[in-house]
Amino acid sequence: MKLAVFGYGGVGKALIRLIESKKEFLQAEGLDLSVNYIVEYYGGISARDGIDLPKLIEFTAVEKDITKFDGGSKDINVDTVVAAGDVDLAVIMTPTNKETGEPGLGFIRKLLAAGINVVTSDKGPVLLAYEELKELALKNGVQLGIGCTTGGALPTINGGMMDMAGASILSIEGVLNGTTNYILKEMEESGCSYREALAKAQAAGIAETDPTLDVEGFDTATKLLILTKVHMGISRSISDVDITGITGVTQEEISHAKAAGEKYRLVGRTSVAADGTVSMKVAPERVGADNIFYGVEGKNKAVRFVSDTLGDLVLIGGASGTTPAAASIMRDIINIHRGYKFVR
């Protein structure tokens, strides 16, 4: 299988390392992966017989500009990849503009239309155009893997799709954001304020300098929107979600909960009332020891699907970092290789 990799940041680099370190494992799967293109916004690398990955890893450990590597050129972009017509699957890991989904959305459209399978970590295109992209993939006989968009290593897409195959998903709830979970745990364990816990999370590289998307609940809401669309077939937008973040959670509340043997979790939930009304909500909730989210600690995440015929399924996990994110990209590639039709 010949790959084109769009985006060579932290996850892109981790994916290249993973492809190299898992070479024998993948060959045992009958999967001979060669990376024929790596593309950044300013150019890329191409190699007809596959890029020399160990050499590239060494090279880019010190050099940022990938066009300086063998086969590098400022003229390599999505159009030249499509025109060359020699890749089977493209991985899209470009930074996304959440309003427009670009540049990923445009890339994915072009690649699918050219009959190239796509696996992406990019939330924007899924949020904005999942139905359109599914149609396009179907029409061109290729697949679209989106497992990395929602929870990374935690298989929230597989879980609702493969593990619940044949069941109707009636509701979804989840602790979907690792950063807020980390901050709440820090407040609980060290007795500090929200501000102090946030500062610690930022110092540890867990929270971003502008933590708004995480702490105000938008990241959780975005993931919930994707899961609701993919697993329940219900399309809503961010303005339809009733969102409360964790910035208002006080140490006093955390202490009260702790004294009662309870903890705070930022929970996202989609449910459907008897009359068909869809309700989507993100808010901090107090959970007791018997609530399955109680044990979802620190950077972990969790999702619960309630179904008609397969009962409830809770998935907990989702190691953080670039390697698990890259491994979740790899998971989609392998499941496509194993014949699974995410799009059908």
Add this chain to the structure above:
Amino acid sequence: MKLAVFGYGGVGKALIRLIESKKEFLQAEGLDLSVNYIVEYYGGISARDGIDLPKLIEFTAVEKDITKFDGGSKDINVDTVVAAGDVDLAVIMTPTNKETGEPGLGFIRKLLAAGINVVTSDKGPVLLAYEELKELALKNGVQLGIGCTTGGALPTINGGMMDMAGASILSIEGVLNGTTNYILKEMEESGCSYREALAKAQAAGIAETDPTLDVEGFDTATKLLILTKVHMGISRSISDVDITGITGVTQEEISHAKAAGEKYRLVGRTSVAADGTVSMKVAPERVGADNIFYGVEGKNKAVRFVSDTLGDLVLIGGASGTTPAAASIMRDIINIHRGYKFVR
């Protein structure tokens, strides 16, 4: 897709009801299921254009002998199904002899050899001959789904295979038996003895009249053996597992644990030491509120996979009963329909 269903007990009947009630759902999947054979040890039913399922459901609500239904005959068996050569997939739900795996093992061999996909709930053949059956399926270009053998609705096979695709599974642990979990919860909540809790479980139809396989830990060990074989490629037999059941757990121990905010769970675990030594153990363990198995209550089950690149994944769920078991058979059928190669 044309089916032959072997075994028309509780799960078999639930599967037929499910196929009928999910007809439109399945058609939306592009999956038109017709049941062409239902086979019991004493004969069966055949219908070239598919058995009339609503009529059959009504008929067998009062009549036990399926050969009395339209198209019924005492001469229908696995050999006549194979000879007719008109089914795509066979579901094997026959009672199993754990020593020999029969009659399921012989059925599965004949069906796979004839180029018929097989989905089974039968543990025996998987325990005794998984590698051989995989080879046979591969050679004949068909699939073998075993999701229902281990945990029923809880997707322990999918979880380790699809959700962890591309990762190496380093260890497996699980609360894999609903009956023992129910008994332990009963002892904890009502303060009764093991004997009393067992009697309640038997009265509720949760524990069998001879509860040995469950309460002595053999069922957990069997499931652990299957998961270890399928996900870690390690073949062991029941005598290699260090097994302690729950019959020795006293109310005093449960009370002590409860006072400390802890609970008992029957945990099965496969781990590999640094020197490669494989250790498999089943035993009751005390778990605190921060242990993820703490919240696995009553009839629920759970499994945790530890991997190299995708971190840990815990799956919790597994509704009990014939419908969820049938739904887990259906899950395999659908995932095969969606192109997934369980065997490759």
